[in-house]
Amino acid sequence: MSASLPDTAPASPGDETPVRRFPIAPLFLSAPAVLLFAALVLTPLFLTALLSFNQFDYATGRTGGFTLEHYLAVVTDEYYLEIFLRTFRISALATAICVVIGVPEAYILSRMTNPWRSIFLLVILAPLLVSVVVRAFGWSMLLGPEGPVNGALIALGIGRMKLLYSEGTVVVALVHVMLPFMVIPVWTSLQKLDPAVEQAALSFGASRATAIVRVVAPQILPGILSGSLIVFGLSASAFAIPGLLGGRRLKMVATVVYDQYLSDLNWPMGAAVAVILLAANLIIMLTYHRMVEGHYRRRLG
Amino acid sequence: MSFLELKNITKRYGPLTAVGDVSLSVEKGEFVSLLGPSGCGKTTTLQMIAGFVEPSAGTIRLDGRDITRAKANSRGLGIVFQSYALFPHMTVFDNVSFGLEMQRVPRGERKPRVEEALSLVHLSPYAKRYPRELSGGQRQRVALARALVIRPPVLLLDEPLSNLDAKLREAMQFELREIQRKVGTTTVMVTHDQAEAFSISDRVVVMEAGRITQIDQPYRIYEHPETEFISRFVGKTNLLPGKVASATGAGATVSLAGIAVPVETAGLSVGDTVTLCIRPEKLHLTAPSNGLLTGRVADRFFLGSQWLYHIDGPLGTIMVVTPNDGSTPAEQGAPVGLEWSPSVVRVHRGAMAEAPDVALEVTG
Ligand SMILES: Nc1ncnc2c1ncn2[C@@H]1O[C@H](COP(=O)(O)OP(=O)(O)OP(=O)(O)O)[C@@H](O)[C@H]1O
Ligand SMILES: [Mg+2]
Numbered sequence: 001m002s003a004s005l006p007d008t009a010p011a012s013p014g015d016e017t018p019v020r021r022f023p024i025a026p027l028f029l030s031a032p033a034v035l036l037f038a039a040l041v042l043t044p045l046f047l048t049a050l051l052s053f054n055q056f057d058y059a060t061g062r063t064g065g066f067t068l069e070h071y072l073a074v075v076t077d078e079y080y081l082e083i084f085l086r087t088f089r090i091s092a093l094a095t096a097i098c099v100v101i102g103v104p105e106a107y108i109l110s111r112m113t114n115p116w117r118s119i120f121l122l123v124i125l126a127p128l129l130v131s132v133v134v135r136a137f138g139w140s141m142l143l144g145p146e147g148p149v150n151g152a153l154i155a156l157g158i159g160r161m162k163l164l165y166s167e168g169t170v171v172v173a174l175v176h177v178m179l180p181f182m183v184i185p186v187w188t189s190l191q192k193l194d195p196a197v198e199q200a201a202l203s204f205g206a207s208r209a210t211a212i213v214r215v216v217a218p219q220i221l222p223g224i225l226s227g228s229l230i231v232f233g234l235s236a237s238a239f240a241i242p243g244l245l246g247g248r249r250l251k252m253v254a255t256v257v258y259d260q261y262l263s264d265l266n267w268p269m270g271a272a273v274a275v276i277l278l279a280a281n282l283i284i285m286l287t288y289h290r291m292v293e294g295h296y297r298r299r300l301g
Numbered sequence: 302m303s304f305l306e307l308k309n310i311t312k313r314y315g316p317l318t319a320v321g322d323v324s325l326s327v328e329k330g331e332f333v334s335l336l337g338p339s340g341c342g343k344t345t346t347l348q349m350i351a352g353f354v355e356p357s358a359g360t361i362r363l364d365g366r367d368i369t370r371a372k373a374n375s376r377g378l379g380i381v382f383q384s385y386a387l388f389p390h391m392t393v394f395d396n397v398s399f400g401l402e403m404q405r406v407p408r409g410e411r412k413p414r415v416e417e418a419l420s421l422v423h424l425s426p427y428a429k430r431y432p433r434e435l436s437g438g439q440r441q442r443v444a445l446a447r448a449l450v451i452r453p454p455v456l457l458l459d460e461p462l463s464n465l466d467a468k469l470r471e472a473m474q475f476e477l478r479e480i481q482r483k484v485g486t487t488t489v490m491v492t493h494d495q496a497e498a499f500s501i502s503d504r505v506v507v508m509e510a511g512r513i514t515q516i517d518q519p520y521r522i523y524e525h526p527e528t529e530f531i532s533r534f535v536g537k538t539n540l541l542p543g544k545v546a547s548a549t550g551a552g553a554t555v556s557l558a559g560i561a562v563p564v565e566t567a568g569l570s571v572g573d574t575v576t577l578c579i580r581p582e583k584l585h586l587t588a589p590s591n592g593l594l595t596g597r598v599a600d601r602f603f604l605g606s607q608w609l610y611h612i613d614g615p616l617g618t619i620m621v622v623t624p625n626d627g628s629t630p631a632e633q634g635a636p637v638g639l640e641w642s643p644s645v646v647r648v649h650r651g652a653m654a655e656a657p658d659v660a661l662e663v664t665g
Contacts (some may be wrong), residue, residue: 196386199353202374204400204451211374214399218390 045278051069052271063268071273080256080273084280087209089251090167090242091235094174098231101175103183103224107216110190124183132177136244139173140164165247173241178234182227189223190216225292229285236281253277302395302576303362304329304487305350305455313344319345321511323359330485332475332478334498337508338534343491344383346508347457350489352376379453381461383491385444394428397509400451418450421476423469435562438464444472449480458490462497474501496537499523507531523580529649532578535655539584539619542652545569548619552643557616566648576639576649581620583611586631592638594619599629612637 021067055065074080109120127135143149143163150160193216201211242252251259253273260270312320320342327333335343348354350361352373360369368376377633379400388396397418401411419425422442432440441464448456461477478501481488481658492498497507501521507515507522513528526532529540546556553569554561554574555577562577569575589595596614608630610621623630631637 116504194384194386196382197388198379199351199373199389200382200386200447201399202353202372203378203380204374205374205377205403206399208372210403214391215388292570 002042014153014256048271049275051268052132052275054268056266056268058266060076061265070269071276074267074272074276083251083253084276085258086167086250087236087277088280088284090119090171090174090252093171094178094234094235095228097171097175098178098182099224102179102227103217103220105179106152106183106186106190106220106223109187121187128180129177131195133178133244136173139169139176140245143169163221164245165250167246167250170246170250170252173245174235177238177241178231181193181230181234185227185230186220186223189220193219221292225289229245229289232288233281233285239279303327304364305329305489306362307346307350308360308362311357311363312342312349312354313357318511320349322358323413323508323511323513325506325513325516327489329485329487330481332481332488332490332501332503333506335491335506335508336490336493336495336498336535339493341508342511342599343508344459344495347380347459347489347491349473350452350455351378351380351457358476363505377453379451379456381441381444381448381456381458382466383459385432385440387414387440387447389432389441391431392428392599393424393430393435396432396443397450399448404451418446421449421475422446438466438469438612441465442473452484452486454487456486456488456490458488460491460493463492463654470497477501492622504618507534509534512611526578526647529576529578529651532647532649537581537620537622539577539579539581541579541616541619542575543575545571545575547571549582554656555648562593562646563643564648565643565647569648573650574652576652578647578649579641579645581622584619584621584639584641586610586623587638587640589636589638592595592640594639594641596637598633598635598637601630601633612639614639 051063052070053066054063055067055069056063091135105124109117109124112120137192141147145160145162145164147163149163153159153161156231198211198216201215202208237254238252239254239258242250243255243258246252246255254277257270257274257277260266260273264270305327306327307323307325310320310323313316323342323346325333335346337343345354349356352368352519354437356369358408360367362368363376380599388399391399394415397415397650406414416428417424419428422445424439424442424446427435427439427443432443439459445461447457448458456478462473462482465473474497477488478550480486481583490502490536491568492500504516505519505522509528509530515522515531517525522531522535524533532538533540541557541562543555543557543562545553546561547554548569548571551567552563552565554563555575564577572633592615596612596619598610599613599618600611602609603625604622606625608623608625610623610631612619612621619639
């Protein structure tokens with residue numbers, strides 16, 4: 001854009017070239033984190049990737065050698081394709097719902113005055129203190145055939161409905177678990193806004209809704225972006241929720257990996273699925289990040 | 302009835318009264334400045350007119366309509382915020398165009414109007430920049446253009462020129478005054494630059510600790526400050542404590558540490574404690590034998606068009622400003638006499654509150 005400016009305008013602020021030398025302090029300070037990351041994340045990841053290229057002998061259960069058959073099997077088998085598609089569909093839906101619920105929630109929270117703000121922030125964060133497994137069991141009791149929801153439906157004359165083991169239930173439960181991860185980054189970026197900017201929009205006669213859409217929302221987009229990435233990533237690799245609420249038939253990628261490892265004992269196959277999930281997740285998230293953030297980098301800095 | 306009327310407006314934040322019992326009437330097309338030290342409640346007053354701060358008490362009427370509790374987006378005012386409050390995600394052009402969009406001005410008409418407003422503030426080449434790519438003064442001018450472009454009936458300006466260099470500031474003051482004259486916009490401007498307040502306002506409102514202490518035309522505020530605080534806040538002044546030695550019907554003689562000084566204030570009685578205020582430019586340097594007072598030049602400062610002298614004498618240090626007429630100035634350490642006409646002396650009853658603040662600016 002700056003290229004089209006007339007000559008009278010000074011050049012756009014260019015990046016300064018840093019002095020090239022090897023500062024020791026940053027290396028030293030980041031060493032513990034790098035070591036921890038290498039030992040606990042990269043090593044298992046590397047081993048998993050290696051494992052995924054091993055052959056597997058069903059008769060003996062032995063692994064070894066080199067093959068691409070697991071990857072070929074995943075890519076060509078419609079069973080796996082369906083599971084991957086379902087996983088990303090459910091994650092995308094959960095992310096979208098988290099945006100729709102979480103962003104207004106964060107906005108309202110940021111407009112509250114103090115005793116209430118602290119109380120509601122606590123309410124939003126409290127679920128994080130309860131194990132996901134416990135919450136998944138809670139949902140399954142709530143939605144089970146004899147649970148209170150079905151009880152109410154019967155009492156209303158609508159009749160019993162099959163709520164558990166459906167995609168909808170998994171999405172709802174995921175949203176419940178992931179919501180704080182959306183609210184917190186959005187709330188953080190709302191904290192950074194100058195309230196006068198929204199007031200300026202109002203002073204020009206904008207309605208509250210217009211002010212939010214045209215002025216507030218674009219400024220908190222980075223927060224929404226990071227919230228979405230966290231929610232999508234966690235949802236796509238979620239295990240406890242689909243495992244407990246999706247049942248045996250409604251599988252997601254993480255539950256398939258689990259099955260391969262522990263039921264079929266086909267570790268290389270499980271590893272291959274896991275590696276593909278990681279790769280797909282990375283590609284989707286990076287694309288999304290580029291699309292949205294590239295658009296706003298120059299404006300918001 | 303006035304166009305904009307504040308009646309007994311009060312704003313309390315807990316125990317703190319930010320604005321107390323402020324009443325002000327602004328006529329249509331008038332340019333009024335709120336002048337006062339930092340934290341005296343200028344921004345709060347402006348924000349209550351704008352509708353972003355709800356008054357704890359009092360009423361605000363605009364064009365006969367009670368807007369005390371009206372929504373900010375129904376008031377139709379043009380506002381320049383002290384923090385500029387530009388839209389960071391929009392270009393300069395879009396920032397300025399936003400108000401027109403909200404007024405549903407057709408696209409074709411918007412472009413020339415935005416361009417006109419940008420050229421008014423000398424920012425035409427920057428239309429495609431984002432606010433964070435501008436300097437502080439440039440941002441401030443965008444804020445000004447954004448408020449002017451919608452041609453509001455009332456402009457509220459919160460220190461709109463504070464970040465500009467002297468030359469640009471003068472140019473912008475002139476533009477503001479021009480718009481004022483052409484369009485007849487009613488303007489309330491906050492400033493703590495008294496020269497700015499004096500040069501472009503019809504009336505100046507002096508505020509002190511949340512209260513209005515004087516509303517008057519600029520020259521009257523300068524020449525007839527109602528309180529000692531104002532005489533010290535507005536321009537430089539010499540404050541001389543004394544006692545009334547003798548009083549006649551129309552005047553009196555005040556004794557300043559034994560030196561008798563005639564004044565033209567009526568109604569003083571013998572023995573009253575008073576403070577005399579004399580502006581430095583009302584004093585003249587003469588030969589020591591001719592002066593009402595004598596002293597020595599302790600310091601002299603060259604201000605371009607003027608000389609500022611600090612004269613040490615029996616009453617302490619006295620400031621004198623003389624025009625630079627090209628003649629040789631008095632030397633440092635030289636004995637001089639001071640004389641003045643009794644009519645330029647202002648008398649405030651009561652003792653001096655504190656030592657005069659020599660650091661205040663000279664009014665040009
Ligand atoms: N939201 C608030 N809560 C509590 N006190 C406030 C609030 N806003 C302003 N005040 C107080 O009210 C007083 C007046 O503030 P105001 O912003 O009106 O000052 P000002 O005259 O504009 O000063 P300046 O020239 O520095 O901008 C100050 O003492 C300030 O601390
Ligand atoms: Mg202020």
